Amino acid sequence: MPYAWLEQTRPGGRILTPWVGGGDGRGHLLALDVDDTGTATGRFVGDSAFMTLTGHDDPTWTGPCTERPDRDSAVDPAELADPTLLSVLGIVLPDVRIATHVDEAGHLRAQAWGPDATYAMAVSDPDGDHPAWTWGPHDLWAHVETAAAWWHTAGRPGSGDFVYTVTSQRQFVTFGGADGPRWDVPV
Template sequence: MTEPDVDRVAARLRQQLADQLAAAGRLHSPGWRAAVEAVPRHELVPRFYAETDAPGLTTWVPITPELVGLDEWLRLAYADETLITQFGGREIDWADPQPVSNAHPTSSSTLPSLVVRMLEDLRVEDDHTVTEYGTGTGYSTALTCHHLGDVRVTSVETDPHVGARARTNLARCGYRPRLLIGDGLNGAPGCPPADRTIATMGVRSIPAAWVRQTRPGGLIVATLRGWMRSLGLVRLTVEDGHTAHGRFLSRDPSFMIARQQDAPESLGMLPAPDEGTNRDTRYGPEVLTAPDSGFVAQLALPHARYFSMPTDDGTVNTYVLDAGNGAFAVLTPDGEGWTVRQGGPVLLWDAVEQALAPWHAAGSPDPTEFGLTVTPDAQHVWLGAPDGPSWRLPA
């Protein structure tokens, strides 16, 4: 393929991607459609890792034109897939790229259907300014520049190597937004409040700086994450620079968590076999893994994580541990039900049961029935209405 061929094929693939996103109900506005059809994702993400569907450990393989050929490279660059560009905060050795397993992706070009959906959810108007947190490859930054113009777009990236690469690639494609390097949890230093704020990394709660740096009446679209799972996508209206409120738009989207908020490496100490007190419980570990009850359990256990481990007799126990305060709950199958052994300063499984009770009473709704209120003192996720049952997010 010659260079003009690459351009022609890429343009056709962009149009196909736009058709696909529109057919899936993710892309509605002419402005965002024009951006998807124009922004050359293959130039912003010229080499990346793609997840394989082989069974077993999650494995990613390197993708460059040299490794897979121009056709396949372009096809993958315009697939509705996340393209990974960094693992474990370390730069990839592109001189000798190898398959990677069991790794922790730390930068990527997010799934286009998710990025576009979030941009649509942002409800931008032509004269709006947007601040984005998590520049990554710059793909979503470029879409926003194409729609609103470079001068209306600011993007913040914490990793200097990632930020520098995005700056170079964006400039090569003709986009020159304001790009800042720094911890976006502290906002965008020196920038006036924007009409819209969007985050393409997950956060445990909404940073106060994002509320301060969004104009009153403006919107914030972000994904909330816990250490056990993603909570989902929220859209908040800012009231006065200190308070904001809104609802969850969906549970599904999951972003890599802000680097500064990643869970501690250690899951915590396993309790001794005679530690804690036993009781029966009707809930087993499935409430942690099922989509909607898992959302509620994450709210009830903001600092905990869990894993399952077989004992010598083959029984599989599930350990729920809070590494911060040493609290634990161990679930063991017991006939039709479960036994829980709990200990430490907080009774973790009691907290899960107390959170599930009002949720069941409300008919076990999905996360779109939940909302979030942000005040200078605390952030609460509520069920139904702001005065309904609520759970505090970690500060």
Template structure:
């Protein structure tokens, strides 16, 4: 057994042990077995060494390279760095499998993929939908050309086009299934327009999870539930957010007060974290522990900030500044989540209409709603 085969077998077993292979879609495990990840990985990958991303070459260090490709179910292999940060990856296997399971693709269906990347996901889709049934759009010319070559070498008949995924690919519409491999804060209306009534759209949303939307019979809306939790790269062209230090500046704080609640759920409860992301989508939360306890840094990327500082003996102090009071907003959103009965992330969903879109909890028509802010997607 070669190194690749051993690593593939170990990853397959790890997926099996945690129940990550979906029972309702056995084709996914078969496709992953038939379409090896390493055939779609570039010769140079990137690994975080604790300070920066460093290259890992297939020729120079084949064992390290293979280990990057076949890491744990939750480990992505970084394939491109831009301005010191990852801009493309061979997504972690567990997330790829989960999203394909959510897509409910059937043989013979027409599939549109936004974000070709390495081409591996497109190859898996083609294995299921059939030759000539998958159209993939990639904004990066170099990535598109490399993916097209890999797909051809693998015998996958996939049409790869260079273009902006936010506009879909109208020349091949309508599609039965649409899947995005990058995160959007607002779902482009073009995706709904290019999907058949009753068709399904799966996309990472809000960089914290992915949703599966079903297009209404009249084609004038799409709605569906959150399917899983993961962190995704944003759409290309997304401006890099200001960090906490830039937002905080060196001016004085506006106020300081004690915090009476235990902050532990902020770190331990991802359902709470997801609920806060829905209620406060622009607020970034960073956590760290020290000898005194758990600390949190909050900022809105613009001009407001807050620090929740552990000061020992189970006490926490909130310091905040800027036009908004982010510590107060976070606690108010947290209290609302408690009043709603601590809903899980799977209790949330998203509805997209021509003139707006909103997240909801438990029921799209009668449940609590939160408008999705930002400019309407094209």
């Protein structure tokens, strides 16, 4: 969000804007109230899912993976088809795109793309195994697993449970108040 919008809004004014982080790229509607210090805080008040927001093309699907999996996923990739979890992953992993689809064998496949040429994929297998593959400079799937585990531990919150803050120096999202977890948003 451009900080100039805050500078052009009177204290007490409200900014209502679409916002897209990571996740599946559908985005959220964000309502921010500007205070007299030049800071804006607010919540995600809905989805902006009519169509993918401009500049967020759908990733390309890969074909069947013939390499041996790196490991078994700690999270069932089928969980990533949950729109609430995908929405939250878009907030806590704002620069990671995640998509799911059913492959030619009938298994749900989840894929994740990072901005630094990282890529990960996991498959929900009916026998209970969830093979996972990772490519690139770090284990992107570990970030997805950690965020999904946090979501479960936090009681499966929805996007409206998060607070978005914009200052002249940074933007970040918090959960559970000032002492709760905080995620910086790339600007």
